[in-house]
Amino acid sequence: MKRKKAEASQQPFVEEVRRLEERLYGGQLNEEDRSMMKSERYFWHFRPSHHAATGLLTQEDIALLSQPDRRLLSVGAYPAFLERLLPELGVPRAHILLADKDPAIMTCADTIEAVTFDLLDPWPEIGTFDHIIFPESLCIAISDRMREEGKVPSGDRSASDAEEARYLAAVLKQALRRLRPGGVIRANGPMSHPNVFRLMGARLEEDGFPIVVESRRFFLSVRGA
Numbered sequence: 470m471k472r473k474k475a476e477a478s479q480q481p482f483v484e485e486v487r488r489l490e491e492r493l494y495g496g497q498l499n500e501e502d503r504s505m506m507k508s509e510r511y512f513w514h515f516r517p518s519h520h521a522a523t524g525l526l527t528q529e530d531i532a533l534l535s536q537p538d539r540r541l542l543s544v545g546a547y548p549a550f551l552e553r554l555l556p557e558l559g560v561p562r563a564h565i566l567l568a569d570k571d572p573a574i575m576t577c578a579d580t581i582e583a584v585t586f587d588l589l590d591p592w593p594e595i596g597t598f599d600h601i602i603f604p605e606s607l608c609i610a611i612s613d614r615m616r617e618e619g620k621v622p623s624g625d626r627s628a629s630d631a632e633e634a635r636y637l638a639a640v641l642k643q644a645l646r647r648l649r650p651g652g653v654i655r656a657n658g659p660m661s662h663p664n665v666f667r668l669m670g671a672r673l674e675e676d677g678f679p680i681v682v683e684s685r686r687f688f689l690s691v692r693g694a
């Protein structure tokens with residue numbers, strides 16, 4: 470399906486998510502920005518309808534994740550506004566695992582299982598998943614880590630692209646190891662340059678993880694080839 474057509478077909482789903490977020494989180498919505506929640510501490514938090522509108526999760530994904538034994542992993546999930554809304558759409562709570570490096574994620578674990586880890590470090594043994602999502606968390610995590618490690622972009626674009634591709638490939642390798650056959654990994658938020666994705670794909674192929682990548686400025690989808 471062409472992208473514009475696919476976006477139009479998701480519009481009723483986005484509207485349904487918007488109605489639910491207004492019911493569940495009424496007082497917590499940022500009234501000046503239809504994509505944001507009110508901010509908390511020093512992080513930006515996004516509305517569930519923003520994630521639906523960017524294609525992070527679709528109506529078809531919800532139907533699949535509602536079937537017996539399906540599993541969704543959300544990495545960088547805190548405070549899980551999107552994930553806590555999914556049971557209202559029919560996804561059982563037991564099908565969802567939340568993850569974040571922020572230990573505050575455990576405050577969401579009263580209703581949905583949660584685990585604390587840094588997505589750039591080795592991931593714990595948490596089983597396998599049909600969908601792995603990074604809601605506005607993948608690029609921020611990589612750019613924060615590169616800054617912490619002094620990997621500031623230099624004038625040499627090809628060197629910094631290669632470095633960024635190395636970080637991305639390392640994260641995706643861990644996700645691909647936990648992805649079930651036919652599963653998909655998706656991220657939204659500001660994305661890397663297409664060169665970075667090309668280098669990342671080549672690196673993963675070399676390491677025995679051939680992938681199919683769909684990328685746009687604010688969206689990334691990765692499947693096993």
Ligand SMILES: C[S@@+](CC[C@H](N)C(=O)[O-])C[C@H]1O[C@@H](n2cnc3c(N)ncnc32)[C@H](O)[C@@H]1O
Nearest residue numbers: 514515545546547569570571587588604606610
């Ligand atoms: C911009 S917030 C988005 C939060 C939420 N997913 C949303 O859409 O509103 C980014 C989230 O990614 C998490 N995060 C950042 N770096 C991370 C890392 N290295 N490993 C795991 N989580 C990370 C942060 O703790 C934060 O909860």
